[in-house]
Amino acid sequence: MQKIISAIVDDIGKVLLGKEHQVKLALACLLARGHLLIEDLPGMGKTTLAHALAQVLGLSYKRVQFTSDMLPADIIGVSIFERESGQFRFHEGPVFSQVLLADEINRSSPKTQSALLEAMEERQVSVDGETRPLPEPFFVIATQNPLQQSGTFVLPESQLDRFLMRISLGYPTREAERALFKGVDPRAQLAQIKPRINTDGLRKLQSLVNQVKASDSLLDYLERLVQHTRQSAECGVGLSPRGALALLHAARAWALIHNRSHLLPEDLQAVLPSVAGHRLQSDGTDGTQLVERMMHQVDIIAA
């Protein structure tokens, strides 16, 4: 099992050079059955990461480029009257796939954004009064441009909360970039990636995540972290119970990736910025900085 995981990480690492941490985070997110939001400037490899993930996990993959004039039907699908049968037939939209890459999600109008809400949370869509289940597993990997960019709609908190993690890739290191210049075109590399795991294997991995043990000491630490977000004057809004659960779940997946059957505080700390960053609000400062400060303020052992 561990071999498969490290192979997956290695494979993606070939396409996305020097971003091992982010790759692992993304993988942990998927193993924890969460949706992933990648936020960065254009051209940093957001789409590449999403594409590589889908491919290496052997999942069906669809991509939707969000635009401001997009309608919900463009994602979910639409019923069309067919003359030969004399009936309406539902044409599935891109949401009916195992991995949905919602590119530049914040370019579309809130209406369209929220069409994804039900799909993400319930893993089903309702069209014309009929509920249709989505394929299993179902991941949404959304990318978004930083909000300062023009022509973007801010994702509402409720929608942000649907994403288990928000990560950003950042500029590559000098060495990584040099290797990129010298090496093969990433797009060509992408095409060569073979699935390392099938759907059953993935499901098994996901169930293993739930078996990672969290001791009382660790839950204490988690509790103190969560309490800190709720009581600190810095945080406008604290972590919700769903946020806390997400944190625990993501940390478990992280521990599994690192071949541990029990959680360590490091696991929590590793996923904390990506899980809590977009859920916490503070006036002015970025949520991620808040989380960094929080990790220094809350000690691992209650003293």
Added chain:
Amino acid sequence: MSVHSGQLQTLLPRESLLWVFAAQLVVLLPHFAHLPIWLVFAWCIAVYWRLEVFRGRREIPGRVVKLVAVSLAVAGLAMTYRRWFALEPMVALLAVSFTLKNIELLSRRDAMLSLMLAYFLAATLFVFDQTIPYALYGVFSLLVITAALVAQQGSGSARAGRALGLSAKLLAQAVPVMLVLFVVMPRLGPLWAVPQNTSAASTGISDSMSPGDFSRLSKSDKPALRISFDGPVPPPEQRYWRGLVYTHFDGRRWSEPGITGNRWAGRRSRVRGEGEQSLPAVGPRYRYQVIQEASHNPWLFAMATPHSGTRGVRTTDEDTLIYRNPVGSRLAYDVRSWPRDSIPAQSQLSAAELRRHLQLPDSGNPEARAWAVARRQEGMDAEAISQALLTMYNRSFTYTLQPPALGANTVDEFLFGTRQGFCEHFANSYVFTMRAAGVPARVVAGYQGGEWVEQQEYLLVRQYDAHAWAEIWLPERGWVRVDPTASVAPQRIRDGLQSAAAEEFMQDAFLPLHKIPFVTRLRLQWDMINYRWYRTVVSFDAERQEGLLRRLLGEISPLRVAIFLGTPMAIALVALLIWLKLSSRGPALAPADRVYLRFCKRMARAGLPRNPGEAPGDYARRVEREWPALGLMVLRITLAYEKAAFADDTGALKQLRRLVRVFWPLRLSARSGISTNSLPTSAR
């Protein structure tokens, strides 16, 4: 409205206002009983007006309205009381100012002022009554006032549960301080004599005795005296608590010249000075403390030949005790009594005394006089006549609580007619007859008997124990007590009224509670609680305070008092410190955490502390980087800790303990080689 708009902005919020009114109501409620009724209305109007102001329907009263209100109130007080320097008008004045403050209750400062005044008013409650229910009510008042103060802080703390809870917490915290202050606070005498309320009617022995007085008293089961003995206890037949001596008889009423109402005046104010009649140097037979209920009379009660060391208590010529003022509230006094037979008799009665004790009205009761003269002519001496009279009582008289009414010649009708009577009839006829026979005699009124409470802790004497008896003068023995009632109803003296009067006892009582043993026991219990309350709390005066401090400290010196005060305070502070430390630590640490923290502490002392929030794994890697000599050891400890704390591995916990026990960073690094290399990079 524009004039007041500035004020309105700082107006008290609704909760604050309601809390202030609630506190006022709680404080004023017990006072309503004795305050004039118009004051109650005034308070209601003031509150109503203030609420109208709050709703914006009325303006805050202007200067004219206030002036009118103040003059009305002052006029009302003057009309109601007609005198100023007494207790009630003073309390009423306080209540009035408290009430009037409501119409200018604008800012938070005003609310504070009103509440502080409420504390003061709550304290004045104890001027009137110091019993347990009132004390409990006082605590309740404190609770509400403090809660109102808490509520002034704002919306969240104005919620009833929260305010009262915090208030209760504050009061509970103040209890130790209260106890210490109760013990050490100097007891000041009253700064000025406040005239007590003297008009209150009360039951008790009055300044005169006429037929029917004592049977009225026998219907009251209110406590009169509570007596606790220090040392030997007199037998029941000796328990005569003498209060007043009556020497003057006008044919119907026995009274004492010089006593009118509750004033002890005229020639009777000539009281025996200290040491004028020397009491024997050998100790008194009985020492006891009497706690007397408010009687509104100055006379006190004690056994024959008493002496009291309590301030304000004097001994009179008649061997009774009197107090300098009428007893307006419970009074405790210590008495030493020498039984008459233990001290040398007074040799001679002066001519005036003799005249006084032989006084009889010019006419009336001829039969009794004739009987006495006849006995005298038979050659009987005083003792023989007395014996003859008592024998007569014994043979053919009945003791009853409901004697038939008597006409003009009370003695004759009783002796030779009805022959049914209560103690006063016997005392009356006995003294009359003895005087007619030429024997100096007098009536003594007081209480007789009493009921033991709680294994003889104290003797409870009730109003129905009121009794009248006689004393005659025998030349060789001085004054001798003769109780004619004893020859008729000896059980009255031995066992008390209840067994002597049996069916008649407390017949008129609305509920015959005295017949239910359980209720009787309960009432005695309650009386005992009251008694202890009074002895330990209310009567804790300067003298007893000094006694207690002396017992606690040995001697009273500033140093010892300071130690006495300081020690509990220091203990309290230390306890608080420990408590704070314990409570801030939260739940107890897991064993693995504790051991790991010890390791961290040692590392910190060695100069490489773990950063706050640094995960153990990260810390281990940092140590490995900065202080390679320790790297391996730290890594092992960290691994063991991680296993113990996060994988719940008990074996790992043992291993962790073992590892940390021998882990001394500086020693380890010194052993492992060159010192400069072995120090952390940050410490170099």
